[in-house]
Amino acid sequence: MPDSSCFRPLLRILPLLLLAGCATPEPWQPPTPTLPDQWRHAPSLDPANPAHPIAAGPWWQSLGSPTLDALEQAALAHHPDRMAVLARLAQAEARLRVAESPLLPELELQSSQQRARRNSATPSAKATLVQTTQASLAASYELDYRGRNRALTDKAAAELDAAHLEHDSLLWSLTADLASGYVKLLTLKARRAQAEHARATATRTLELIRHQVAAGHGSPLDAARQENTVATIEAQSAALALQHDQTEAALALLADQPLAAMQHLEGHLETLRLPVIAPGLPATLLTRRPDIRRAEADLQAAHADLQAARAALFPTIQLTAERGYASNALGTLLSPASLFWNLSAGMVATLFDHGKTAGAIELAQGKRQAAVAAYQRAILSALKDVEENLAASHWLAEQEQAQRRAESAAQEALRLAEARHQAGASDFLAVLEAQRTLLQAQDERPQIRQARLNAAIGLFKALGGRMEERLPETLPTRP
DSSP states (O other): OOOGGGGHHHHHHHHHHHHHHHSOOOOOOOOOOOOOSSOTTOOOOBTTBOOOOOOSSOGGGGGOOHHHHHHHHHHHHHOHHHHHHHHHHHHHHHHHHHHHGGGSOEEEEEEEEEEEEEOOSSTTSOOEEEEEEEEEEEEEEEEOGGGHHHHHHHHHHHHHHHHHHHHHHHHHHHHHHHHHHHHHHHHHHHHHHHHHHHHHHHHHHHHHHHHHHHTTSSOHHHHHHHHHHHHHHHHHHHHHHHHHHHHHHHHHHHHTOOGGGGTTOOOOGGGSOOOOOOOOOGGGHHHHOHHHHHHHHHHHHHHHHHHHHHHTTSOEEEEEEEEEEEESSGGGTTSGGGEEEEEEEEEEOOSOOTTHHHHHHHHHHHHHHHHHHHHHHHHHHHHHHHHHHHHHHHHHHHHHHHHHHHHHHHHHHHHHHHHHHHTTSSOHHHHHHHHHHHHHHHHHHHHHHHHHHHHHHHHHHHTTOOOGGGOGGGSOOOO
């Protein structure tokens, strides 16, 4: 039974322990940003046309395309970027386990056996062989003075949260980019079909004019002008074909699919649904957007890092306890006479380190200030994204309606120009001008439709979407 003298080291450090309890680290307080009360272009909810909020499932299903759904699921399952993020997520989980280890005592099993030859004091005596065997169990624990170890653990936990949110951010961007790429591909498909129809119509007109010229009733100038129209349409078709092939290649990369799989994708631009999305209140962005939540996690990690740097100014206190057996003979190792124990307490304080600790504190302060600025910028960027896409959804709807009227007027103008030309009231130049106006109107309509769909996709993304599609069974879990 140890006497009271073994506890004297603990009694000597008791005042320091009491001081440590009075000086607690600065607690983490999440920032409270200033947000607007409402959106400028929030859609009015019409009972006849109800809004479709972000559903519990994948948001892209609101567009109503099974082909897009299949592409998204394939990309989420095997995309290399996602595999890389999952690897970094596993690293963050391991760092948290390492950071948590100093919060609990360390236990070590130690054993040793030594042999030493000792010469006798007299030259005539023989040297003796001394053998010592020892086995012990040692426990050590560093008192978390000023909460340094706890701060480092909090930092690792915040970094793990940031790694989870990096994964969400990747899916958030990947799914939106894939949906936009699919819409672009369908838009180019529609524009190519219209260009091919226009080329066929213009070619028939050119053949008719050539027959009239051959019969002596037509003008070679009209034929040359119509040839220019056909060639212009063919050049446009070639440019659209190039964009189409490039978009297929980019979409194959996003979907992690072979290029051949992109050449037979089903779907039509006009069949995609345009959901009316209720954006909710601006404050919901703080919990919906993974980039904002990640910026907050980075800020929390920087705060914990600063607390750990400040705690380095104070002494470290180490408690060690050891109990075991030591004997000169292996046979008597476990006898009561061979039992030993020791209890020690040590304190280490840095007196002068050439500004190393102070520099570490300034570095941590700078990182936290940068994290605060990044958090504020993430919020401002999120507000801008929502407002831009709400404005785009509002004004593009009006632009599409006006474009439809313009296309109807262009069709009527072409009909009247052809009738006047056949009646001899005007030359063929008026017909050509009406043709070009109609071709331009027909080509702009799918582009406006694409812009409206991209605005809906952008609004889904700006509002944070939903991340149920992140396949949680494959993710490391936080302990």
